[in-house]
Amino acid sequence: MSRSGRWIAIGLGIAVVPLVIWALLQAPDPAPGRAGSIPGPAASPTARPSVSPRAARIPPIEVEGTAISTVDAAGRRQWDIRAESVAVDSASSTATLVAVEGTYFQAGEPAIAFSAPRGTFHVATRNVTLSGRVRARATSGHTLEADVVRWFPKTQQIEASGSVTLRQSGMIVHGDHLVADVSLQRTRMSGNIRVTVAQ
16 A cells, blocks of 8 residues: 555544544433343333433543543533544443543543553543553642553542552552542552652
């Protein structure tokens, strides 16, 4: 393939990503009576299916090139995520990211910047999972490193696991698992905890 042909193919691939994510947001919820639901009486012949509120529940997602930006229910910035590549899986409603970096915002203000070799963005929940030695720095100056870090915007929490290192307030704390708020100011660590007082 010629160089111009390769650039055309890359451009087409990037253009398809927003359309796929838009389609995920418009997909209807599973109909009642499918696997996992409780069986009930047969529907009346005159009954009409109700309009799914899913699209109204999920604020817009914008994809430009290999960047994902979202806002919360109040219209405030929530995620700015950049990656070398983004692959969308419509079956699981996820976007898989490679060479990730970005910022998570709390009430529209930057809360924590992060980077990781790999990541997964869950379209419906806005949860993000990062892996492959994650590094994050809160606006408070506290830093976090771990093998896996999960963000839960609904509860404003972070969970980290695997060789966790937290640096804050003149201390370096090592452990196996951490639960914290997104500013890393309220934290709880467990498993093989070691504390070093910084000089």
